[in-house]
Each structure stands twice: as structure tokens, then as C-alpha cells.
Amino acid sequence: MNCKSQKQRAIRAFEDFLSTPLETLLQQHLDTPNESAALSLFHDVAANVPAYKAFLAEREINPAAIQTLEEFQKLPAIAKENYILRYPLADLCRHGQLQACDMIAASSGSTGKPTFWPRFFTDELQIATRFEQIFHDSFYADTRRTLAVICFTLGTWVGGMFTTNCCRYLASKGYPITVITPGNNKEEILRVVQELGSAFEQVVLLGYPPFLKDVIDTGIARGVEWQQNQIKLVMAGEVFSEEWRSLVGERIGSQNPCYDFASLYGTADAGVLGNETPLSICIRRFLADNPDAARDLFGESRLPTLLQYDPVSRYFEVQDRALLFSGDNGIPLIRYDILDTGGLISYDAMIQFLAQWGFDTVAVLQDERLKQSSIKLTKSYTQHSPRGIHPLPFVYVFGRSNFTVSYFGANIYPENVTVGLEQPVIQEWVTGKFVLQVKEDADKNRFLSVVVELASGVEGNEDKQQTIAFSILSQLVRLNSEFANYVPSEYQMPQVALAPTGDPEYFPIGVKHRYTRK
The missing domain is CATH 3.40.50.980 (Rossmann fold)
Structure with a gap:
């Protein structure tokens, strides 16, 4: 996209925004069939976004054949794993032009490596x-x-x-x-x-x-x-x-x-x-x-x-x-x-x-x-x-639905906590299983709760609790940039509880383990 058309697009959109009353904007859906907006966007993206073009081609989908809402709803869903992380950033933008965007935001994934969103x-x-x-x-x-x-x-x-x-x-x-x-x-x-x-x-x-x-x-x-x-x-x-x-x-x-x-x-x-x-x-x-x-x-x-x-x-x-x-x-x-x-x-x-x-x-x-x-x-x-x-x-x-918990707006992933439990000495005390939750105290303040399963024959004590809590905290800060930047320092320390092997409430034997609870 050249400078002139970029400029015209910005001027036209801003003029529309400034001159259109809110009521008009909120009523447009009554006059616009939902499927027409979705189908129109699909055909535009299929024609102009290199990554989506490749995504459809790999699955032998002909965009011209998608003409009804029913056909649209059979299209494969895209996600971070099968789409965003598989193609170069520029290819995810229209005409493969990253420079046609004027701002980039970041969100961090389970490893702390950011995903960029222009x-x-x-x-x-x-x-x-x-x-x-x-x-x-x-x-x-x-x-x-x-x-x-x-x-x-x-x-x-x-x-x-x-x-x-x-x-x-x-x-x-x-x-x-x-x-x-x-x-x-x-x-x-x-x-x-x-x-x-x-x-x-x-x-x-x-x-x-x-x-x-x-x-x-x-x-x-x-x-x-x-x-x-x-x-x-x-x-x-x-x-x-x-x-x-x-x-x-x-x-x-x-x-x-x-x-x-x-x-x-x-x-x-x-x-x-x-x-x-x-x-x-x-x-x-x-x-x-x-x-x-x-x-x-x-x-x-x-x-x-x-x-x-x-x-x-x-x-x-x-x-x-x-x-x-x-x-x-x-x-x-x-x-x-x-x-x-x-x-x-x-x-x-x-x-x-x-x-x-x-x-x-x-x-x-x-x-x-x-x-x-x-x-x-x-x-x-x-x-x-x-x-x-x-x-x-x-x-x-x-x-x-992917086992994260949200805390002060930061997505916290089980993988981050796992690394904290895999540190020397600590790994000898624990099985590696834990339950991550965001809880509220009596005054409705939130805190990060981690219940950790002790290895067979290991007794819990306050020293172990504190050592594990500090280890989890250091890995969260190191691996998860959202956690490090979003969560105020006084709320970052997790509250760790130690449970015996096979604890019926948190670690029942013979049941597939879930690492988070909502």
C-alpha cells in the first residue's frame, strides 16, 4: 500500500468515526446480515493475505466455493499454533506488508516469548x-x-x-x-x-x-x-x-x-x-x-x-x-x-x-x-x-480453555510453574504435580495459590514451602513477561501449600490430573 492510499484510508476512517453518531453505529447490525460481513471479510482475506492464502491452499480449499454461511462455518478454525506461529509476521498482514500497520503490540506465551500483533x-x-x-x-x-x-x-x-x-x-x-x-x-x-x-x-x-x-x-x-x-x-x-x-x-x-x-x-x-x-x-x-x-x-x-x-x-x-x-x-x-x-x-x-x-x-x-x-x-x-x-x-x-489462569490480566501457564519445581533439590521433594489457582481472601484481594504434591515419604515444612514459593516466583518473573510487568510486586509471591502424595482433594490417584482450577 502506498503512502497516498494509506493517508486516504486514515482520513476517510477518521472522518466517518467523528461524524457518525454512536446510535447509528450500534444499529448498523439491524440492516446488515451478519453473514454478509463475515463472508465479505473472508473473501478479502483469502485474496490479499499471503498466510491465509497458503493456509487454504494447503487444505485444498477454493475460496470461490465459499458462498454461504453454511460453507463458511465449515472452514477450518485458525489458532496461534496452526496459523499465527506458522507464518512470517509480514505474511499475516494484507499484501504481506507489515509497514502498512503503524503500531505493534505484544502478548507473551507460555515461554515468555512474545507474539506480535500489528x-x-x-x-x-x-x-x-x-x-x-x-x-x-x-x-x-x-x-x-x-x-x-x-x-x-x-x-x-x-x-x-x-x-x-x-x-x-x-x-x-x-x-x-x-x-x-x-x-x-x-x-x-x-x-x-x-x-x-x-x-x-x-x-x-x-x-x-x-x-x-x-x-x-x-x-x-x-x-x-x-x-x-x-x-x-x-x-x-x-x-x-x-x-x-x-x-x-x-x-x-x-x-x-x-x-x-x-x-x-x-x-x-x-x-x-x-x-x-x-x-x-x-x-x-x-x-x-x-x-x-x-x-x-x-x-x-x-x-x-x-x-x-x-x-x-x-x-x-x-x-x-x-x-x-x-x-x-x-x-x-x-x-x-x-x-x-x-x-x-x-x-x-x-x-x-x-x-x-x-x-x-x-x-x-x-x-x-x-x-x-x-x-x-x-x-x-x-x-x-x-x-x-x-x-x-x-x-x-x-x-x-488451555489451562491458563488470569491474574492481574497476565496469563499464567502451568509450564512456568513446572520450571520452578524442576530446580535442584526441589525436584527431589516433589512429584511435579501441582494445582494452580487464583483465589480471594476475606477482603476480596486476589492471590496466586499453588498446591504442590510432595514425593512419597517426603514431609512438608515451612522451609520447603518458602523455598518452593521463591523458586516458582523467580521462574514466573524470568519466563513470563506479562507476569513480571502486569502483577504488582507485592502480589507476585505465590502462596504455596504442600499436600501428600495422592491427596484426595488435589491429587486423586487414577484420575487424569488438571494443573489449574478456575
Whole structure:
């Protein structure tokens, strides 16, 4: 792509973004058949991306023969192993031109070796609409002076820079949003809020849930009066409970969690795939209080993250409980298996399901907004119709299916822990089996738990526990760059418990061992 066409593409996309109202963007899926967007992207990628062309050729698939959604859904799924890691980075981009992308983010794999994800300015504009949805529908940021504090890790990691850019695009669109980027520097975040917060009508903290809670708790201990700043939270990278949301909401003085929080389903691979809305949060809180309804809806007794998505921007499918998506990016992805388990529910099906359980989401949201109108000064809070109700489909996500756990937004892999147990002396004490979990203490703070199986005849003691914990920590920091950069140092030390060989709870004999628990 030459400089002129690159420039024209950027100008055209930015003009469209700035001039198109959010409501128009969120309604386009009603006029666009989902399959037409997916098929159109497929034919474009099959013709213009060298790696995907080769991927199809190796499997003797003729792109011209794929003309219906049914044929599209029979295409082999792509994943990191069979696609991203098999071809040169440039070949994964259109026309084999890496230089047509103007930004590269990194995500680290099980060995700590990063995967690179290039993107162009126009890719960010697509994702900026997800942020606009949150800032407009949840936070009413079109009418309130807003300080957006980026608390995601800065650097090559996708969260910080991507979020910063998207928030700045909203400011360009006319939202009274001012952005500041302390990253995951807790002292700097607290200084920013205390010194600048009073100049704005609300302060939005954007970061990983456990880190934001730590910031809030540290602030309370130092006398920060969060409720004076009308705090809102935008989060990504973790599944959390509604009890967690309520606890944190209480500590920041939140009057309405449906409108004061929003979680993103975000990835380095493709930006933001979906986001919480006031509607989805209201539904999830109902389901948290009604576990039978949740089990009926999701088929499991655990509560997934529940979001809405735009099927024109990201086309989702479910195959054997795995979520696949197709979407345009610097590296366009067709039926990409991100290794998350979950499912899809149409808007109409969700509303009908809730009606069967006697729950009227719209009425509940209406009541909440009217309640808030008595304590907010902004006129828009007294509107009769609550914002944040769009007939977009729902996606629910249980999390990674490849045995990782997510901790402060870092993917932690069993392979990293294994290396810690394979060090001299330690390897004589243990069998090599362990169970990796992220747990919460009584105050809802997260910690990394590792239960390790002792070798036959070996007795556990505190010295062994500490030696193993330090060894695991040193290998996590060495091997997993996300862990080293995302997790605050005071939360990095794993809590190690030692269990005897064949412990029935963690290491039952004769059963295939699982190294992680959700």
C-alpha cells in the first residue's frame, strides 16, 4: 500500500468515526446480515493475505466455493499454533506488508516469548466505538467533564496504549474527556486523583480489576475520599464476581453498579471483542442472585462474564463450546479460536428467558436511573428512557480453555510453574504435580495459590514451602513477561501449600490430573 492510499484510508476512517453518531453505529447490525460481513471479510482475506492464502491452499480449499454461511462455518478454525506461529509476521498482514500497520503490540506465551500483533490506526477506530459505548451509555461522558486515568500497564502490552488511543479519539469526537497515563504506578495514580480529580465531574479508572481494587484500598488507608470524585471503573482481563463488584462499589461510593462499572472482553489478538453494558450488568446481577436461573441459561454453576457485542465488527460462532470469531485487524482473523469457552445468546432470546423468570431488566434499569436523578445534577440523568439498552447479541465467556489462569490480566501457564519445581533439590521433594489457582481472601484481594504434591515419604515444612514459593516466583518473573510487568510486586509471591502424595482433594490417584482450577 502506498503512502497516498494509506493517508486516504486514515482520513476517510477518521472522518466517518467523528461524524457518525454512536446510535447509528450500534444499529448498523439491524440492516446488515451478519453473514454478509463475515463472508465479505473472508473473501478479502483469502485474496490479499499471503498466510491465509497458503493456509487454504494447503487444505485444498477454493475460496470461490465459499458462498454461504453454511460453507463458511465449515472452514477450518485458525489458532496461534496452526496459523499465527506458522507464518512470517509480514505474511499475516494484507499484501504481506507489515509497514502498512503503524503500531505493534505484544502478548507473551507460555515461554515468555512474545507474539506480535500489528495494527493500523483504522483498527483502533473500530475499537474506539466500544469505548464510546461505555463512556456515553454508562458514564454519560458526553455531558460531564471526565478525567480518564489509564491504569493498565504501558509499553508494548496491548492494554495501556490501545486504551489511551481510544480515549483520545473520543475526545476528538467532542467528548469532554481528558486522558492521563500513570500506567500501573499506584503512587502516581493516587497523586493524579487527589490533585486533579476535583477539576472534573467524574474520574474513570481503567485497569485490571484486582489492581484497581488495590489502588482503591490503598487510597482508603491513606484517607482518600473516593466518593468525592464520582469514580467509574473500566476493567479487562479478569472474570470477577458480583460480590466483588458490590464490595468495590461500596468503597468508591457507587450509587449504581450497572452504570458505574464496565468490563471489556479484550485481547492482544484483536482488540476489544465485546463489552459490558448497563443491560448486561443488570442481567448478570440478577443471575448472581438466582443461581438456578444462571445454571439454566449457561449450563454451568459458575457465572461467566456476560457482554454484548456488535456482530458486524466481530462475528462470533461457537464450536464445541469454544468461541470462534472473525474480525478485521492488522492481522485479519477468520474463525479464530482464542481458546475461550463460552456461548452466544440473541437479544430476543435473552429477554424472553428473563421474562420466564419474572425479571424485567428495562424496568429495573429505569428505576435505578430515576433513583440516581435525585442525587445527580446533570439534566441527562432525568431522561425517561435509560441509556445502555441496545438490541445487540450477548456473548458469555468462562475463560481460557488451555489451562491458563488470569491474574492481574497476565496469563499464567502451568509450564512456568513446572520450571520452578524442576530446580535442584526441589525436584527431589516433589512429584511435579501441582494445582494452580487464583483465589480471594476475606477482603476480596486476589492471590496466586499453588498446591504442590510432595514425593512419597517426603514431609512438608515451612522451609520447603518458602523455598518452593521463591523458586516458582523467580521462574514466573524470568519466563513470563506479562507476569513480571502486569502483577504488582507485592502480589507476585505465590502462596504455596504442600499436600501428600495422592491427596484426595488435589491429587486423586487414577484420575487424569488438571494443573489449574478456575
